[in-house]
Amino acid sequence: MTTADSIISIANVGKKFGTYQALHGIDLEVRKGEIVTLLGPSGCGKTTLMRLIAGFEDVTSGNLRIGGKDMVGVPPEKRPINMVFQRYALFPHLDVYENVAYGLRVRRLPAAEIESKVRRMLDIVQLSQLSQRYINELSGGQCQRVALARALVNEPQVLLMDEPLAALDLKIRQTMLEEMKRIHAATGTTFIYVTHDQDEAMILSDRIVLLNKGEVVQIDEPHQMYAEPKSLFAAKFLGETNLFPVRMVAMADGSSGSVHATGAVFTGKQPQPLKEGDSALASIRPEALYFAASERHRQSFKARITDELFIGSRSFLTAQLTNGDRFRIQIQRGTACPPVSPEAQVDVFWSPEDVSIYPAALT
Numbered sequence: 001m002t003t004a005d006s007i008i009s010i011a012n013v014g015k016k017f018g019t020y021q022a023l024h025g026i027d028l029e030v031r032k033g034e035i036v037t038l039l040g041p042s043g044c045g046k047t048t049l050m051r052l053i054a055g056f057e058d059v060t061s062g063n064l065r066i067g068g069k070d071m072v073g074v075p076p077e078k079r080p081i082n083m084v085f086q087r088y089a090l091f092p093h094l095d096v097y098e099n100v101a102y103g104l105r106v107r108r109l110p111a112a113e114i115e116s117k118v119r120r121m122l123d124i125v126q127l128s129q130l131s132q133r134y135i136n137e138l139s140g141g142q143c144q145r146v147a148l149a150r151a152l153v154n155e156p157q158v159l160l161m162d163e164p165l166a167a168l169d170l171k172i173r174q175t176m177l178e179e180m181k182r183i184h185a186a187t188g189t190t191f192i193y194v195t196h197d198q199d200e201a202m203i204l205s206d207r208i209v210l211l212n213k214g215e216v217v218q219i220d221e222p223h224q225m226y227a228e229p230k231s232l233f234a235a236k237f238l239g240e241t242n243l244f245p246v247r248m249v250a251m252a253d254g255s256s257g258s259v260h261a262t263g264a265v266f267t268g269k270q271p272q273p274l275k276e277g278d279s280a281l282a283s284i285r286p287e288a289l290y291f292a293a294s295e296r297h298r299q300s301f302k303a304r305i306t307d308e309l310f311i312g313s314r315s316f317l318t319a320q321l322t323n324g325d326r327f328r329i330q331i332q333r334g335t336a337c338p339p340v341s342p343e344a345q346v347d348v349f350w351s352p353e354d355v356s357i358y359p360a361a362l363t
Contacts, residue, residue, distance in 0.1 A: 006065075007032040007157055007190050008053065013062035015048055022048045023214045026062070032157075035184055035191040037201040040211035041237070047162060049211070050194050054160055055079050067157050080157035084164045088147045090135045097122070097131040100149045107154075121153040124186045125179075141172045141179075148183060158190045165200065177203045198238050202226065210234055230271045232358040235283045242286060242327035245360065248278040258282055258357055261323040264301035268355025279360040286316060286330035288354035291340065297349040303327075305344045319348065 008030035015023040023045045030036050038046035051057040052064060055076035064071045067080055082103075090099050100121055104114045122128045125145040135143060144164060151159055165173045177200060184191055195201055201208050202222040210217045210225065210233075218230045229235040236243075246258035246266055257267040258280055266282040274280055290297050303319040306326070317329045317340060329348065331340075340346060 005032075006030055007034075007067060008192075009063070009065040009068075010049075010053075011063045013049075013052065013064055014060050015045075015052060015057065016060045021214060023052075026216055028209060028216070028219070030158075030190060030192065032190055033188050034206045035181075035193060035204055037193045037195060037205040037208050038211060039195060039198065039201040039208050039238075040217075041196060044211040045214040046194050046196075046209075046211050048214075050160055050162060050192060053158070053192060054081060054083055081160055082151040082154055082156040082158075083160040083162070084144075084147045084151050086163045086166050088135075088143050090143060090146055090150070092135045095132050095134050096127055096138070096146050099135070099146055100153050102150065103154045117153050121149045124152075124183055125149045139172070140168045141176055144168070144176055145179065148180070152183070152187055152189060156189065158192060161191065161193045163195055164193075166195075166197075173200070180204060202238075208238075210237065212237075228269065228271075229283075229356065232281060232283070235356060235358070240286055240328070241283045242289075244282040244284070244325065244327070246280050246282045246357070248274050248276050248280055248357075250276050260301070260321075261325070262301050262321050265299060266355050266357065267299070267352045268357055270357050272359055274357060274359060280357050281360050283356045283358060284327075284350055284354055286328045287332070288350055289327075289329045290349045291346055293347075293349050296351045296353070299352060299355075300347050300349045303346055303348050305340055305342050305346060307342060319346070 006029040010026055010028040013023060013026040014021065026049060038049055040046050048057065052059055055071065055074060059072060071079060091102065097118060101114050101118045104117060122131055125148055127142065127145055127149065130138065130142065138146065165176050168176065181204065193204060205222050207219060207221055208225055209219050212233050218225055218234050225234065226238055229238060235241050244260050244266065246260050248256060248258050251257040251267065255267065256270065256274065257265055259265055268282065293300065301321060303321050305317050306320050307318040309316040313333050315331045317331060318326060319329060320326050
């Protein structure tokens, strides 16, 4: 992607608070109409980056452009953006219609234009029947939709959302994620979404920007980041993975592989350079482990099942190797899998395509 294709262009941006360096050399291009999620643990810099885009904080170094225009020194109210907060920031003394209309009235738009824009946005967020209700008469999900409508009715080039679903329970969060995708499709607005929740990021995003310690770790589409994490941090943070301590060896065919203490051989992707003799960690997702060999699943070791965690549509089996290492296997309910009970001795198989091997020194 070139800068000309971007609605937001961030080049080598850094941010300091006193002597503390919160962001280090951030580079990011966001396409018009994308949903991009800033994902990472608490303190990683995702909210700071969002605040720089919003104009609530000044860039210490680097360049930030929105819609092709330099944003250095431009205050929040002059930027082509709007924002949705976790706590909604709605007016309790106004009904739904007037909450959505508020920004348009501040801009002194003609009454007929306000009416048209508000009615259209209430239709998009499916709140037309509740337009005369007050905020304290709405559910959490309905309040969030009012907040979205109020932000989008002003037709910003970019909508920023700072953990907007964090205060909602699981069922409502899942529904709201579906609603956000529908609303995004209806408006075409660029969404920048901030969260620490991996599931939210994978469900909602066109691309994920994974941050840690003020640096970008990886930028990718959700399925690509999950399947091919480029670092041990990414493998551990996005979803669940098993890590097996191994030592790098030269294989008989001249390729590079690794050996576990049990003698099991792991070959697979090596996102970072490794050489013979290096200590490393072989990463395999729980759902990539099987109890039957196939042409694809040909690497294996023996293990003992020690526990089962039942979660409705799937189960997690905890297994132990002969050297004491423990790992988890995910079993999807309804799949062709032989019944396995605690204390059972099993052969566990996997494919090299599902293995990533990382330097152990980077843990």
